[in-house]
Amino acid sequence: MSLDPIPIHVVNPPPGESALTGNAPPLLRELAAGVRRLLETGESSAIDLSALPLTPADLDWLQEKLGSGEISVILQAGGVSTLNETACPGIWWVTHHNEQGAVTAQFIEVAFVPELVKAAPQDVAIGQEYLELMIADL
């Protein structure tokens, strides 16, 4: 069923007013510090965007500033997640959706490779087992 028949259309923010809160620009500095740390110590970090008082307009501004990079990863696990490299290599825009498609969490991760993309040794071991079984069956 479409939601259109319900005569409620939310106007937010109100027309004619800028919805930018000014909370987004400082995040760029925080990211710069994160990138420096990554290069110097190899330590990765993340910013939880849903925990910050950012409006959709703030997020759009941030996304536009960071741009898009060469890699887009789509993770199919308990709903879709997208892990997109931004125009600044090492900065990843991570969005988690649930199975219904709603956004459940949004992060900006500073890492060479996002945590979730890496395969865990336990899983690799299971893969190895599977491969060996296949070879044995040859």
Place this chain on the structure above:
Amino acid sequence: MTDLQFLTWVRGPGLDIAVGIFLLGVLWRLFEIYSLGRSKDLSAPRRTPGASGLHTVFRRSLPPPGMLKCSPVSYLGGYIFHIGLAIVVFGFAPHILLIRNLTGLSWPALPSQFVDLAAVVTMAAMTVMLADRINKPAKRFLSTFEDWFTWAATFLPVLTGWMAVQHLLLPYTAMLALHILSVEILLIVLPFTKLFHAFTLFGSRWYNGKVNGHRGVPV
């Protein structure tokens, strides 16, 4: 008692009691004061334009010549805090809603940021007035317990209302309840203290203007 129980009480029975005492007190006091009557002035009146009871009711809101310079704190502080109170009481959306609910009258609300500013300015002005009461010999000399008490009874509703909106010190629910309680205290004491000038001021100015208007003096 939980915060919500407290709030429920002050919104319910508490407010009923306060409004009841307020109305009872106002009518009682008005009758008590004005039923004393006065004798008719038998002297021949002198008519002068601009001299009448009604003129004085309005004109007395402005400082007479020379007085503003004489006591700027009393006048400016008084203006700021009375106007500020009016803005806060009659311009804040939840207050208008209350008035509409009680009387059916309503009007557009002022932006809450503006009301917020007005509340801060009002409190600042009231603080200055308090300091003036402490500093000025004549004012300090005249001051009784009632003066300090009514200052607090007027200041607290503004302070608690502002703190409730700003989420300071206590949870909103508790602060809102304290705010309503402080307003109730104000309502209860108003008819029985100098705060009753809010009502008798018009009568006083009118009498003064009437007596002097009879003599052709535009006071």
Place this chain on the structure above:
Amino acid sequence: MQGSLVDAFARQGVSRRSFLKYCATLASMMALPPVAGRAMAEAMAAARRPSVIWLPFQECTGCTESITRSHSPTIEGMIFDMISLDYQETLMAAAGHQAEAARLNAMQDNAGKYLLIVDGSIPLGRDGAYSCIGGRSNVEMLKEAAQGAAAVVAVGSCAAFGGIPRANPNPTGAVSVSDIVKDKPIVNIPGCPPIPVVMTGVLAHYLTFGSLPELDAKGRPKAFFGETIHDRCYRRPFYDQGKFAKTFDDEGARNGWCLFELGCKGPVTHNACATAKWNGGTSWPVESGHGCLGCSEPDFWDAGGFYKALSLPADPLGIAGAAAVAGAAVGVGIGFANRAKQGAAKSAHETTTLADLEK
């Protein structure tokens, strides 16, 4: 059922990445730093499933409905499978004496370690006779079960604050868990019903950190109940601009303006609806056009009417008319007395002479 969580997940076909993603989301929801997601994942992967006993008292099963079907079949629901839910009348297969035996066994085997979840209020009227299970009153069962519990989680407004059964005139003498249990840590997760992720979040916290989350003065986890609905409401800007819907079908309502005047209790209600939302993040009451009822606050049922704005008196001017009449009567009475006194003073006046000027 024993074993580590992550193994159980694997058996359910939940991948490690799904699990990590869940932990990250949960951490975000609980306002923990992003690194906590990884810590949670590691801790949970190694966690042993604790025994959980769920006692239903004077309740409507709405809380169970909420927790089981909300995000079903996502991971929040699964985490319930991942604890050792040893007694839950609605969900368990066993019934009658078997069920009661399972409860007693679990209590014995895990004495001092199990987590006790309670939904529903506890009636104290007529010695608790209003609500019994297997011939035993709720209050008796609660006291018994609480004794060996590591902690008690009061799920839903009934268990947390007494809820609807306790509403005026409270015929059954209903009370909350914390009215009875005094010597155990209690977490209140109020709401009618509570938000599923809040319930699972508390369990996850207990599983991962082995402790209960930080609580507010009313025993509610601060991570979810720290802010009011009003503070996080997407319609808040309209409140600040003074734009209010006046009826449910006016222009303001259609424009999605603030519902304060229609009785929204958002300003006095602490809950996570505005951020966590309901039905898998689909919507929540205010978004669907209805004000908050304040269901996660004590005595919300008796707080002066769901459709009456917060700034309004609950019972407008019930005695005002009478007071005005009484005031006028008192005033007129004093007026007459005063005039009489004034008149007496005037008529008693003897014309003064020069001699009178001397004392």
Place this chain on the structure above:
Amino acid sequence: MSASLEKGIRVLKAVIDAPIASYFNSCVHCGLCAEACLFYTETGDPKYTPIHKLEPLRRIYEQEYTLLGRLKKIVGLSKAVTDDELDQWQELVYNSCTLCGRCSAVCPVGNDIVYMVRKFREGMAASGHAPEGIKSAVNRTVTIGSPMGVKLPAVLAQMKHVEADYGIPIPLDVEDAEYMVVLSSMEIINFPEYLGAVARIMQQAGKTWTLCSTAFEATNAGIQIGNSDLARVIVSRIVEGAEKFKVKTVISPECGHAYTALRWEGANLIGRPFSFEVQHIVEVLDEFQRQGWLRTEGFETDKLTFHDPCQLVRRGGVIRQPRTLMRSVAQNFVEMPDAGYMNWCCGGGGGASAIEEGEALRLEAFKKKKTQFDAVKPDRVVTACANCRIVLEESLEHYRMDIPVIGLTELIAEHIPERNKPEGA
């Protein structure tokens, strides 16, 4: 309670009315009335705050006419007014209040404080707490006929002098005259020029006028002490005289409170409206001038200023007229700061000048007036009240300021062309 105190309180109970009740309930203790009172501004002593001067009256009002006040009195929260207290208040109600009415003019809630002081004096006088100086003035007015003890022969003698000096007959007890002129004793004793000036002006205007042998004295110490019964006795003389000779208008002399007594209080004292009009001499002069009956020639060239008598401006409404008159005869007329409606009192009105023990305070309060004079440095001061004139002269002398004080009527009369003199003769 002494019998006199009881009588005083009974009188106060009779005079307390709705305006007083409204005023006391409106006071917010803002202290602005203090800033308007020269006794406070010049001494800085807060006890001179006008509203404080009414404290005993306020308590009597509260205890007698409010329910809460009665309760407060019963439980001992509000003390009864005592003779000792009223004794203390004598200085505040008489010595340090000239009934100038500046406090009533500035009170932001509109309290007519001076109206209350006037009423409070009723109780003070009835309970025997009036100052000796005013008491003896009242005594002389009632028994002899004038506060300064002037009797008819002295008036007749002055009339003769004036007739001799100006060659104009002074009519006495003339029936159906248009105007009846009454005098203040100071004008008979200290400033006989006034009578001559009136005679010349009347002659030029061609008006019939008369003095009255039974009512030559206009001042009314009964008003100043605050006793309506005695004030009635005094004012009745003028009413009887005016009615006997069927005059149209009684001209109040250059005296502030005589004007108030006759113009505003008189009808209320005798309990019926007058059958004649009452005008202050300044009003009469203004009217004559506007009608063209009064013509002047020449101008004073030195710097003149005008001191407004309080009872004439603030309590009488005669604000414009003296200025028009001044400009018609003075080239260099300057206004003092606050002149007109907000003018400062000379410090001796309302009976204060009759209180000997109040002299030091009066001179202290005069500093306000001195500041006004210093601001414009006039060569001469003109006024329209013999009492103001005496007080100003004495105070100016005390402060060694060489500024002569003259009456407005004389000043006008000096500019009446000489050649007109024979016409009316």
